[in-house]
Amino acid sequence: MRRSKVLYVPFWATYVFLYLPIVVLVVMSFNAGRSAYTYEGFSLKWYGELAADERIRTGVVNTLVVAAGSTVIATVLGTLLAVGLLRYTRSKALDALAMMPAVLPDLVLAIGLMLFYGLIDMTLGLHSVMLSHALFSMAFVAAVVRTRLAGADSSLEEASRDLGAGPVVTFLKITLPQLTPGIVAGALLAFTLSVDEFVIAFFTIGNDEPTLPIVIYSMIRFGVTPKINALAAILLLLSFTAVIAGQRLTKIGEKSRAQD
Template identity: 45%
Template sequence: MRARTKKILFSFSLLVFLFFYIPILFVIIFSFNDSKLGTVWTGFTLEWYGSLFKNSQLIGATLNSLYIAVITTIIATILGTLAALALHRYTFIGKKSVEFLFYIPVVIPDIVVAVALLAIYGLLNMSLGLNTAIPGHVAITISYVMLVVLARLSSFDSSLEEAAKDLGANEWQTFWRVTFPLIFPGIMAGALLAFTISLDEFVISFFTLGPGSNTLPVLVYSMVRLGVSPEVNALSTIIILLMVIVVVVVGLRMRKGENLNEKKL
């Protein structure tokens, strides 16, 4: 019975992985397709990678997306980590309400956040641009960072902080030398999640970007009516490879850091 259950679970897991990764594999394969249609294989070519870097529109939109994603990640990671520490360590009046407020952006549709921000910008008579998209991105990513860091803090041994204080460390030294290294994997995971969500965000960007300002998802959406250029497949392949490299490097460094922390302890 147990062997049969394992086979069923393995088969189901395999189907889920295939469902997720086969489309990505096709994007990578067709980035080398000689056809402009992108749906029929006509031969191998590297032409689209060469023309990609000559396409100022695609490169500009990619740089805009990276700019918004990096700023969003920095702000969301700092605020989300501080919120997680406050909710984990302290008990105060209205704590449950505050926790509930942080859960709202996770379940609320992005269109609601986008329309609300657009209304606020209209009342304040603000001109739209790249920077007006950042608050919306922060609003939806800060909660994810907080939840990931909270999950890391749930297994945190507070006796290590007490031991550091007993040995003469002050609050600041205890945080940077004990607390921060131990929760860093959670912070890094939250930061990567925030970066990915921001880079991929379409709805909020579509509503809050100014005229002439495009992010990559908004630009690709505008291309759909006339057909997506094979250069987009080439760009997607480069982004996928870069993200895989970043995740692997960060994962190895976090594992190395955890091993060092365990040896020190």
């Protein structure tokens, strides 16, 4: 049965609607003029100005510090959470609670965290954003690792326990190697989410240590310039690279599991 070509129209129209603005943004980042809406020729000068902007350099450093720290915390806790929910505790209520940070609106979670930090009299700064992003990302890491763990061979863990290995040794020697592709994919996802996240950082950071999304927000209040387009293009490249790397690692893990 031949498929009608008409059916492809909404399919491609959806992709054009999603990605055409991104293409326009990248093209305008190479604009020689100062206008963000009129293309006046090809130039790389805005990428050079990014490196000379102290605000952007500070925002990049702060963002990388927060993203690296939150990724480590979220990956460790998310992996342990996935193992605990799937191997030791079967509860739909706990499953729902573990995934709650991923489905809650960012604004609700951000306000709740801000009120909690105020309640415990915690000073806001990069450390508060790091903890907040770890809480937010942990649910995504747990979901990715749990999917990988659900397809792992549990008989190897049972054999390890039968041979006298304790739960810690079994986890380090048997479970963890099987979960490595999922853990790396979850870590890349957590890092990408932290780099791009704005709402939670806006409510939980101090006044003197802005992350890159907050710096961008402060810049676009006075209008969008090709410099902002250039910065957005770089962030897009980093995000796409992390997502593609995560997908590749997941496929490699699936192939190795199929071969085993």
